[in-house]
Amino acid sequence: MSTHHAGHVAVIGRPNVGKSTLVNALVGAKVSIVSNRPQTTRHRLLGIATFERGQLLLVDTPGIHREQGKSSASAMHRWMNRAARGALEGVDAAVLVVEAGRWDEEDALAYDALREAKVPVVLAVNQVDRFKDKAALLPFLAEVTEGREFAAVHPVSALKRQGLDALVDTLLPLLPEQPPLYGEDEITDKSQRFLAGELVREQLMRQLGAELPYATTVEIESFTEEPARHGVLLRIGAVIWVEREGQKGIVIGKGGARLREIGSRARESMERLFGAKVFLETFVRVRAGWSDDEAALRTLGYHD
Template identity: 75%
Template sequence: MTPEHDPNPDPSSHRSGSVAVVGRPNVGKSTLVNALVGAKVSIVSSRPQTTRHRLLGIATVDGGQILLVDTPGLHREQGKFKASAMSRVMNRAARSAVDDVDAALLVVEAGRWDEEDSHAYRVLHDAGIPVLLVVNKVDRIKDKSTLLPFLAQVCDGREFAAVHPLSALKRKGLEALVADILARLPHAPPAYEEDEITDRSQRFLAGELVREQLMRQLGDELPYAATVEIERFAVDSTQKQGPLLRIGAVIWVEREGQKPIVIGKGGARLRDIGSKARQQMERLFGCKVFLETWVRVREGWSDDESALKAFGYE
């Protein structure tokens, strides 16, 4: 996917810097970050606004290190998002991502450009940083002859440092993007060790993996009404087969009537959510995981900024 990296980079030729990954909801920003990093650091689902936090993905490649700032989908505060404290928090996280970065990737969906994309472009253009246009999901375009006219339309009257049609899901077109990003980063030593993939803790990632299963299984029923808090995260070193992570996760919903939706008949849905999240954790953390989950209610948490802060939303 990306070139092999040199474990002993020459500081005079090595490049390192931060790149904001910005775009409207559901264009594949997190999938792109995961593909570039080479590991799952951002959760993904088919639901818009799956990403709620700003997160750093660390891509160490030949000749450089790219610090990818994954962001929530940038949207105008209107319609169904207008009165939501969650929406305001996510927009602030997305907007603040362009502060002190060396470049930005504007991620759009191949064949689609709307006012939300224009809004994201204006935010990046006003920041005065190089903007690389990433046209994602080209694998979904059956008639490839429509792609060039679409690119011409998008670029008309807009300034992009480079344009990269690609498929993050299929990992196609990433090498050229990596080379173009590196060319725009300053000469600097790596900011992180080569085996580091994110600045977030395992505790945070565990909560996100549980929430990913919530979004995937209950996105139609509870798209924005649930969040996850990790109450317990401990390493048990007494096991003969190796370290065991003991994790306790609380799924918070906004109303009593939402609890049985999460729990499911006889607890089946909650068990399935926990089982799939645990499997993802074991892949990511490289050890066995014992996961317990509970469902609790906090009325109106998603529109309460103090509750959002308590749950770790920036």
């Protein structure tokens, strides 16, 4: 009889290397939001990937980035680094995700954090689909593995779902032999309420300019479920918080057009994820300096 393995795997790397895309691909559902902006992920999030021979409890984390000193790093950035490093506590293994062809000081910082955790580390070299000639990657792989200990190295494309089976085959034996820790139909430890807020924030990251999304956060003010003709209807009220009055107008857009687009796309994502009809109301409010205020962060759901 084949053995069953289950355990926690931290997914670590610098910002914007595809950690959340990899977690979603392994889980087979969208549990972590994705955009092309660095530091989209702000919270630790568990993605549950269940296979016949085992269960990976994937801890998706904010990207580890270098702080330039307490004075210049905002409370939000310090919190995200704490969340990323805290995710290493109690895990059985880790995946270090790097971008194919690129290794910089933040990748080294992430590797050093994993060495301190003393768990087996698998290197996932992501976005290899960008290389037509895979042999061109060999010098890069030799460079990043020299003098560093990895349990295995896997070239993957999380977006194209390439190389994932081999990655799973490597990870499962690194975990304890035990039965599944979650039900087969469970995909995350987060509530629908939390996921709803993240899906609104994903649209802010995708639709606004390069800087403004970092001055925004989302709070779900109301979340109720009621019977509907075909299943249930979820009524959700979401508050988008910004730091200055001028930012409020940018989020709302001319005649409310941008806010309607953000709400519409977020609602569609919620309906796909929750399998239910959603009535979503969005509001934009100002809370000055929330991203550099530890107390404000706690009230908005950013707590260890």
